[in-house]
Amino acid sequence: MDIYGPKGIKEYVNVSLKVSESRLAYRIIFHELPNSTDGLIFEDPKFSVYAAPLDHRITSFGYRVVEHDHPGELMVDRLAKLQIPSGPIYGRLKRGEVVKLADGRTIDGKQMIGPAQPGRIVTIIGDTRKTENAARLAEHADVLVHESTFGKGENKLAKSYFHSTNMQAAAIAKRAGVKMLLLNHISARYTGRMAYDLEKQAQTIFPNTKVVKDFDVVDVPFNK
Structure with missing residues (x-):
């Protein structure tokens, strides 16, 4: 397994494995990214992955995963x-x-053979304040996954704690021209139906918004 992340990710994972007395049947290859990382970090025949720094209390990156075009179908x-x-x-x-x-x-x-099928783009924005790099990474993405620790009217709290609001995420989705916005990293203060209030608030700016949780499966259709 290859793991990409900021400096310290290797120590974090290894300590977690040691404390939990976990034993893996495979080897982990760590790729610690310099704080100045801004651009392509990985490429294979199917995908290209780009990273850029976000604005958080500790080092945090956003990622843009670009699927390469698929060959056209036989007519x-x-x-x-x-x-x-x-x-x-x-x-x-x-x-x-x-x-x-x-x-x-x-x-x-x-x-x-018909025309090539354009690949899909998924942008993942981790912990961050409102930042220009988030919009840049999200440009014309099929899906934008964006943290939403705070809700409408909590801009000051979000800035103080180096996080984002649902409305800021929605504004980025609208500006970047994405197709779908998925809100995650919801504060524990928003339980049950309250979490979906964040969804409804964000939909006033960007209608195709959903609040998601761990292990949700989301279909990302091809562009027709």
């Missing part, structure tokens, strides 16, 4: 109209190969 309807039989030929065309059929026709697979 099966078009192949059927051309009376091209299904089977291994479809796989070759999907790979973009040029295929010669038994009847002598030559089919270029690249012409039988």
Whole structure:
């Protein structure tokens, strides 16, 4: 497992494992980010991850996870109209190969593949005061996960404790042009229905807002 985070994350995790006498069946590789980190921190064939510092009492980062575009789908309807039989030929065309059929026709697979499917973007903003970096990381994201420790009218408290309000999160979502806002890190003062009052307040600024809790599963649809 690879864990990315600010300096001290390695010590924090190792102490937690030691105190709890936990034994892992896998190795942890720690990547401690310098406080000046601002940009790409990870990339593989499927995703690129960017980080930028937030405004918290201790070092805190926000993350932007960008899914790479998916290859276009094979245009099966078009192949059927051309009376091209299904089977291994479809796989070759999907790979973009040029295929010669038994009847002598030559089919270029690249012409039988639809446009690429744009990847999705998820931005995760941890503990922070209102900050410009949050809006920058969230620009045009499909989902923005933003802390909401405080509620409407509690800007001074939020600033004092280095946190954000639900209304500040909603304003960032609206400004950044995101599609969905998920509020988490709700203060323990907001229990039961009170937590959903935060949701309703934020919806006056950004309608597609939900309060979420640990282990919730949220579907992030592809852009059509």
